[in-house]
Amino acid sequence: MIPEKSLVVYKNRPALVTERGEKLSISVLGGEQLRVREKDIEVIHPGPCTLAGLEQDTAAGDVRVTWELLAGTSVPLKDFAELVYGDYTPKTAWAAYLLLKDGLYFSGDSKAITGRTPAAVEMEAKKRTEKHRDALERDAFLERLKTGALQLPEDGRFLQDVEALAYGKTGKSRTLKDLDKSETPEEAHKLLLSTGCWTPQVNPHPARFGLSFASAKCPPGVPPLEEERQDLTRLRSFAIDNAWSDDPDDAVSIEGNCLYVHVADPTASIYPGSPADKEARGRGATLYLPEGASRMLAEEALSSYALGIADRSPALSFKMVLNQNGAIAETEIVRSWVKVTRLTYAQADQGATAPPDRPPGDPAAGADMAADLKALFAVAEGNEIRRRAAGAVFIDLPEVHITLSTGHVSIEPITAYRSADMVRECMLLAGEGAAQWALQRRLPFPYVCQEAGDLPDAPLPGMAGSYQLRRCMRPRSLSAKPGLHWGLGLDQYTQVTSPLRRYTDLLAHQQIRSFLRGETPLGEDEVLLRLAAGEAAAAAVVQAERASRAHWTAVYLSDKKDAEWEGIFMEKRGSRAVMLIPALGLETHVAMKEAIEPNETVTLILSSVKISAGEAIFILR
Numbered sequence: 001m002i003p004e005k006s007l008v009v010y011k012n013r014p015a016l017v018t019e020r021g022e023k024l025s026i027s028v029l030g031g032e033q034l035r036v037r038e039k040d041i042e043v044i045h046p047g048p049c050t051l052a053g054l055e056q057d058t059a060a061g062d063v064r065v066t067w068e069l070l071a072g073t074s075v076p077l078k079d080f081a082e083l084v085y086g087d088y089t090p091k092t093a094w095a096a097y098l099l100l101k102d103g104l105y106f107s108g109d110s111k112a113i114t115g116r117t118p119a120a121v122e123m124e125a126k127k128r129t130e131k132h133r134d135a136l137e138r139d140a141f142l143e144r145l146k147t148g149a150l151q152l153p154e155d156g157r158f159l160q161d162v163e164a165l166a167y168g169k170t171g172k173s174r175t176l177k178d179l180d181k182s183e184t185p186e187e188a189h190k191l192l193l194s195t196g197c198w199t200p201q202v203n204p205h206p207a208r209f210g211l212s213f214a215s216a217k218c219p220p221g222v223p224p225l226e227e228e229r230q231d232l233t234r235l236r237s238f239a240i241d242n243a244w245s246d247d248p249d250d251a252v253s254i255e256g257n258c259l260y261v262h263v264a265d266p267t268a269s270i271y272p273g274s275p276a277d278k279e280a281r282g283r284g285a286t287l288y289l290p291e292g293a294s295r296m297l298a299e300e301a302l303s304s305y306a307l308g309i310a311d312r313s314p315a316l317s318f319k320m321v322l323n324q325n326g327a328i329a330e331t332e333i334v335r336s337w338v339k340v341t342r343l344t345y346a347q348a349d350q351g352a353t354a355p356p357d358r359p360p361g362d363p364a365a366g367a368d369m370a371a372d373l374k375a376l377f378a379v380a381e382g383n384e385i386r387r388r389a390a391g392a393v394f395i396d397l398p399e400v401h402i403t404l405s406t407g408h409v410s411i412e413p414i415t416a417y418r419s420a421d422m423v424r425e426c427m428l429l430a431g432e433g434a435a436q437w438a439l440q441r442r443l444p445f446p447y448v449c450q451e452a453g454d455l456p457d458a459p460l461p462g463m464a465g466s467y468q469l470r471r472c473m474r475p476r477s478l479s480a481k482p483g484l485h486w487g488l489g490l491d492q493y494t495q496v497t498s499p500l501r502r503y504t505d506l507l508a509h510q511q512i513r514s515f516l517r518g519e520t521p522l523g524e525d526e527v528l529l530r531l532a533a534g535e536a537a538a539a540a541v542v543q544a545e546r547a548s549r550a551h552w553t554a555v556y557l558s559d560k561k562d563a564e565w566e567g568i569f570m571e572k573r574g575s576r577a578v579m580l581i582p583a584l585g586l587e588t589h590v591a592m593k594e595a596i597e598p599n600e601t602v603t604l605i606l607s608s609v610k611i612s613a614g615e616a617i618f619i620l621r
Helices: 063-069 077-085 090-102 118-147 154-166 174-178 185-195 275-283 300-305 345-351 366-389 418-440 462-472 503-517 524-557
Strands: 007-010 013-019 024-028 033-036 042-045 106-109 112-115 237-241 250-255 258-264 287-289 292-294 313-322 328-338 340-344 400-405 408-413 447-449 477-479 564-573 576-581 586-591 601-610 615-620
Touching: 007 024, 007 090, 042 090, 063 077, 063 112, 077 090, 090 106, 118 154, 118 174, 154 174, 154 185, 174 185, 237 345, 237 366, 237 418, 250 366, 250 418, 258 418, 275 503, 275 524, 287 524, 313 418, 313 503, 328 418, 328 503, 340 345, 345 366, 345 418, 366 418, 400 524, 408 524, 418 503, 462 564, 462 576, 477 524, 503 524, 524 601, 524 615, 564 586, 576 601, 576 615, 586 615
Parallel strands: 237 340
Antiparallel strands: 007 013, 007 042, 013 024, 024 033, 106 112, 237 250, 250 258, 258 313, 287 292, 313 328, 400 408, 447 477, 564 576, 564 601, 576 586, 601 615
């Protein structure tokens, strides 16, 4: 039985037993009164005791002598106190307990205390010395940090926790906490920039979304040589893209009333569940950054499957037979060989009006190429008219291309080309045709749908109208069942033209190929699971690309304070105006000074830039 007024330990604090009962009443040093169970306390002196003066310094005892005496043997706390301090009183009992808990020379519990081995004491003493030295060094670092006198790169080791937070690898930072700053990635980024530990060239945003700057590693394999393919090299096929594109995965050609869309064929060797397939699913899409591309498929996929890289390319060709109204009457999908000419949008626009200078014998040369391009333009224009009649929504807002070269950021407006619209319409026809083809064969398939948005009765003209329409658009959805794609004006739609860049396209190709091979395709439930995984990964890619564009735009503007920019008024939100700066492809909000009409052009002045927030602040001139 524990006597009243005995000295006990409760949660490493000294306490006095004041009353016995079903539970013990104790008074903890400091005055707190508690009721506890016997098993929750430890008696270190039977009393009668008081807590007064308990924590006053105790005369130094014979610690080392006691340690040597207790080598290989053990004693209870009472004997231990007498050995160290020459007496067993409440005060020496508490001091002896603290000495035990200190753990340098002694181990065990109050019933059996023994001396630690010399090796263990030496190791612990060394550890404590190092810890003390580290604490002093950290205190000195914090002082240098506060006064702006960091010593780099030596002090960089103290900022590792800040870097981890800036990269999104952790949610905490001891350094930011010590500085009484919010523990956020943005605040961490700001500190790293202000100290010079990071330069503006560091882009932490992909890492924050769990993405790597490196491309996929699992090799996709090469096209099987024994696989039968239809020879379509007679067709003049054009892979048309931006001048900076280096992963062509679609091409177009035309023959009479048949539109062909040839698509890279990586599923010739990437089977469902293969290592390359799993890696692509985990990435969701290729990550395109000003720094370069982090590819969904390993780099080897380009040399094996990108169109127009070799003299002859393996493809999955979508042949759409068009009726008099330009709608798809029939779709056929075949494994093929194609001969592809790569063109930029500018070259395609020029090629449709005047035969380019081509070497003799080139199948894409001269008037034949011009005729094919003109026919493709006609098909595309007809399809756009058809979709407009079906209620499709067309949004035309300026876009820019951001590049990074030797640390220099450039932002260039993207020129609008007829051929870009032509390629878009051909890709939409391929998606529509593939969806119809899969639906007719009851093939579980990744369809893309979109519910109708709430359009204004009278949309504004110009850019303000496009901005207004964009805000009305609902997000697309992926499903294993077909449905209306309202924004495109299509009854059913899928995406099949970028299997090198998008996992959902790769999945669609796998389903098509399983059918063409006579194999059992994935079931609907499995298609949905893979769709969900690939789309979740792709969403992170979209967010990382958006955040990275904001970062590099801020870096580009960081030395342009007070520069003037042309802004176009989109709409009013509260007391602020939403402005679009075409030269930057940037939407910004500014305080309104006076009434402005939609589409009105104003002059904006760059007030400040926050690189860590990816933010530029403008004011009206």
